[in-house]
Amino acid sequence: MFDFDKLDKVIHERARLGILKLLATRQSWSFQDLKAELGMSDGNLITHLRTLHDAGHVAIIKEVHDRPQTN
Numbered sequence: 001m002f003d004f005d006k007l008d009k010v011i012h013e014r015a016r017l018g019i020l021k022l023l024a025t026r027q028s029w030s031f032q033d034l035k036a037e038l039g040m041s042d043g044n045l046i047t048h049l050r051t052l053h054d055a056g057h058v059a060i061i062k063e064v065h066d067r068p069q070t071n
Helices: 014-025 031-038 042-054
Strands: none
Touching: 014 031, 014 042, 031 042
């Protein structure tokens, strides 16, 4: 019989499992693309990404992009 207590609760939470499933399909995703695909808010997604990052399951790369400004 399978011992469900041995499941990694970091990975097997529904939202985090969804993130990992998407990341398995291609090497990198932008934050905005993950957010749109999963239907999550900014705060919810960053919290789950931080949990996965802290556990060593994902790498987070922050890039700064120049945005056009209107005058």
